[in-house]
Amino acid sequence: xxxxxxxxxxxxGRPILNLGALIRTGLLYAALSIVALLVLLPLLFALxxxxxxxxxxxxxxxxxxxxxxxxxQDVFREEPNLTRWIVNSFVVSLAVTLGQLITSAxxxxxxxxIDFPGKSFFFFVFLGSLMIPWESxxxxxxxxxxxxGWKDSYQGLIIPFMAxxxxxxxxxxxxxxxxxxxxxxxxxxxxxxxxxxWSILVPLSRPALATLAVYTFLNTWNQYYWPLLIVDSPEWxxxxxxxxxxxxxEVTIYxxxxxxxxxxxxxxxxxxxxxxxxLVSGLTAGALKG
Amino acid sequence: xxxxxxxxDSVLSDKRVGLPIAAKRAVSQHQQRKAFGLALLYLSPALLxxxxxxxxxxxxxxxxxxxxxxxxxxxxxxxxxxxxxRILNLDGSxxxxxxQSMLTTVYFSLLVxxxxxxxxxxxxxxxxxxxxxxxxxxxxxxxxxAISVASASVIWALIYSPTTRATQWIIDLLHLNTHSLLQxxxxxxxxxxxxTTWTSLGFNFIVTLAGIQAIPKDIxxxxxxxxxxxxxxxxxxxxxxxxxxxxxxxxISTIQSFQAFTQFNVLIGNEGPDSATDVFVFAIFxxxxxxxxxxxxxxxxxxxxxxxxxxxxxxxxxxxQRVHYQ
Numbered sequence: 264x265x266x267x268x269x270x271x272x273x274x275x276g277r278p279i280l281n282l283g284a285l286i287r288t289g290l291l292y293a294a295l296s297i298v299a300l301l302v303l304l305p306l307l308f309a310l311x312x313x314x315x316x317x318x319x320x321x322x323x324x325x326x327x328x329x330x331x332x333x334x335x336q337d338v339f340r341e342e343p344n345l346t347r348w349i350v351n352s353f354v355v356s357l358a359v360t361l362g363q364l365i366t367s368a369x370x371x372x373x374x375x376x377i378d379f380p381g382k383s384f385f386f387f388v389f390l391g392s393l394m395i396p397w398e399s400x401x402x403x404x405x406x407x408x409x410x411x412g413w414k415d416s417y418q419g420l421i422i423p424f425m426a427x428x429x430x431x432x433x434x435x436x437x438x439x440x441x442x443x444x445x446x447x448x449x450x451x452x453x454x455x456x457x458x459x460x461w462s463i464l465v466p467l468s469r470p471a472l473a474t475l476a477v478y479t480f481l482n483t484w485n486q487y488y489w490p491l492l493i494v495d496s497p498e499w500x501x502x503x504x505x506x507x508x509x510x511x512x513e514v515t516i517y518x519x520x521x522x523x524x525x526x527x528x529x530x531x532x533x534x535x536x537x538x539x540x541x542l543v544s545g546l547t548a549g550a551l552k553g
Numbered sequence: 554x555x556x557x558x559x560x561x562d563s564v565l566s567d568k569r570v571g572l573p574i575a576a577k578r579a580v581s582q583h584q585q586r587k588a589f590g591l592a593l594l595y596l597s598p599a600l601l602x603x604x605x606x607x608x609x610x611x612x613x614x615x616x617x618x619x620x621x622x623x624x625x626x627x628x629x630x631x632x633x634x635x636x637x638x639r640i641l642n643l644d645g646s647x648x649x650x651x652x653q654s655m656l657t658t659v660y661f662s663l664l665v666x667x668x669x670x671x672x673x674x675x676x677x678x679x680x681x682x683x684x685x686x687x688x689x690x691x692x693x694x695x696x697x698x699a700i701s702v703a704s705a706s707v708i709w710a711l712i713y714s715p716t717t718r719a720t721q722w723i724i725d726l727l728h729l730n731t732h733s734l735l736q737x738x739x740x741x742x743x744x745x746x747x748x749t750t751w752t753s754l755g756f757n758f759i760v761t762l763a764g765i766q767a768i769p770k771d772i773x774x775x776x777x778x779x780x781x782x783x784x785x786x787x788x789x790x791x792x793x794x795x796x797x798x799x800x801x802x803x804x805i806s807t808i809q810s811f812q813a814f815t816q817f818n819v820l821i822g823n824e825g826p827d828s829a830t831d832v833f834v835f836a837i838f839x840x841x842x843x844x845x846x847x848x849x850x851x852x853x854x855x856x857x858x859x860x861x862x863x864x865x866x867x868x869x870x871x872x873x874q875r876v877h878y879q
Contacts (some may be wrong), residue, residue, distance in 0.1 A: 288684060291682050291684050292684060295679060295682065295684070295686075295690045298676065298679055299690055302676070302694060302696070302697070303693060303696070305712060305751060306696075306700075306708070308708065308711075308712060309708045312711065312717070321716070321717055323719060365598070366598040367599060369595045369596070370596045370598070372595055373592040373595035377588055377591060377592045377595070379588040379591070379592040379593075380585060380589055385592075388603070389603070392603050392607045392608070394862060395607055395608075396857065396858055396861050398812065398834060398837060398857050398858070399614050399854045399855060399857065399858040400607055400610035400611050400614065401610075401854075402610075402614060402617065402626075402847055402850055402851050402854065403609070403613035403617065404606060405841075406626040407610070409626075423602075423606040425602045426599040426600075426601075426602035426603050428603065428607075430599075431599055456591065485702070487701070487703045488814055488815070491818075492842070503701055503703040503704070504703075506707050507703050507706065507819050517716070520707065520711070521708070524708060527704060528701070531699040532700070535692070535695065535696065536692065539695065542698065542699075543698075
């Protein structure tokens with residue numbers, strides 16, 4: 264018995280190996296934590312400034328014995344428009360997201376499922392729109408929206424973004440991946456093409472639609488250049504314009520400024536945690552084709 | 554859509570019965586016209602919006618670029634290619650500030666792109682470590698995806714602000730005669746570039762990580778059996794196989810850095826030190842928004858379109874190669 268035990272190297276080696284592995288794991292976690300902290304440093308900086316009270320000389324680290332979280336409430340009183348900005352951003356982002364989902368799904372359906380003359384031409388029209396950068400369209404668009412009297416309005420912020428070549432492209436790829444047999448079976452069973460789209464194709468493409476939705480919502484929420492041009496009066500600002508204007512206002516109260524920035528970041532940060540998978544696939548696909 | 558199936562059946566039966574070819578063609582032409590109408594119905598919403606807000610404005614930009622405009626944006630007088638020669642300094646006036654701002658844009662991307670790739674590579678390598686909570690750390694590394702450039706600019710404006718003194722040590726270290734890195738002509742562009750690197754960190758990380766994860770595991774396995782060190786397997790396996798991803802990332806970041814606007818407008822505004830931060834997109838904004846020179850700004854935006862088109866076509870060619878490669 265004892266002979267067998269002493270000759271089994273695994274039995275002897277295991278405790279030492281475990282200790283080594285434990286130290287190794289500990290070091291890995293330490294390295295990961297330090298890097299994570301560095302990546303988050305600007306956000307922690309913002310958080311630190313927001314809990315230091317209305318001081319004019321903030322320090323890098325807050326006094327942990329008296330953290331002052333009141334800035335997250337006060338900012339709504341000091342800047343009464345903040346609630347309105349958040350509502351604006353939600354209305355615009357949700358409307359644009361819904362609009363793009365509908366227009367993209369319809370167009371992608373035609374390109375993926377219907378055989379019609381000129382199909383490749385229309386596909387090229389959608390693909391080609393990706394080659395035109397927004398800088399080259401923004402001046403005429405601005406002139407048009409101004410002439411329509413749509414400055415300071417939801418339609419001015421929403422209507423120009425109701426369609427996207429990227430959305431059509433993304434959904435077409437997914438619709439094409441769904442077997443054609445399904446379509447033929449549905450048609451034999453007397454399913455109309457519109458019903459096939461809404462009750463079969465859309466439920467089956469939920470991941471692709473979620474990807475497009477998360478990607479579009481995030482991009483619209485974070486828009487800066489267009490609302491900057493279209494919005495004149497403070498109550499029509501979106502969150503992004505609001506916080507940057509808040510910054511350049513005369514009274515610079517650091518804790519309120521950072522609190523408002525953090526509040527405005529929350530929806531997209533929550534979206535990241537909940538829909539990371541969709542966001543990631545949307546962003547990488549968007550970059551590939553954008 | 555019962556029709557296509559019926560058509561198939563009828564085609565089959567046609568053969569048996571022997572209908573005249575002309576009749577068959579009439580049926581199929583009718584069918585095609587019907588399909589075209591149906592397709593157009595589905596395409597029209599997306600098509601109309603894209604034509605109205607992308608294609609027509611784009612053509613109008615080109616049109617406007619040949620005219621002098623009034624402050625309402627109406628064309629006043631034909632101007633030929635004068636704006637283009639002015640931008641590219643071909644008019645013999647010797648004023649090269651627009652070429653200079655293109656050069657500043659190139660400097661900016663030369664700072665942003667390599668920094669971004671080095672950081673992304675480091676993070677992605679860390680994120681392949683085999684520990685339990687790795688998904689948690691990956692989420693943190695991705696977090697900057699969700700943070701808008703505007704929010705990030707507001708935060709970094711305070712980081713660079715003399716009040717918080719967060720970057721005072723750099724100023725002391727370099728013996729700069731300034732209160733803020735943003736106000737010194739030799740550091741301002743770098744400061745904006747560093748901040749930009751942070752905002753694009755999440756995206757760069759995700760792309761690089763996806764690239765590393767696509768490398769087959771058994772290559773590492775056989776290298777390990779052959780006695781390769783972890784540095785060697787990084788140097789001779791990861792890096793070469795990741796090159797297409799990194800090249801792709803390089804082009805994407807270059808295109809993005811050519812389009813960077815928000816951070817320049819929020820961090821610098823129009824008070825850039827010695828025009829050291831006057832990038833091309835910001836010069837367009839100045840001509841368009843502050844000076845209301847719509848024709849001139851349009852000409853600049855067309856020039857930018859051509860630059861981006863060149864970069865994008867390189868990107869597509871690269872993507873094609875990548876597809877063949879796999």
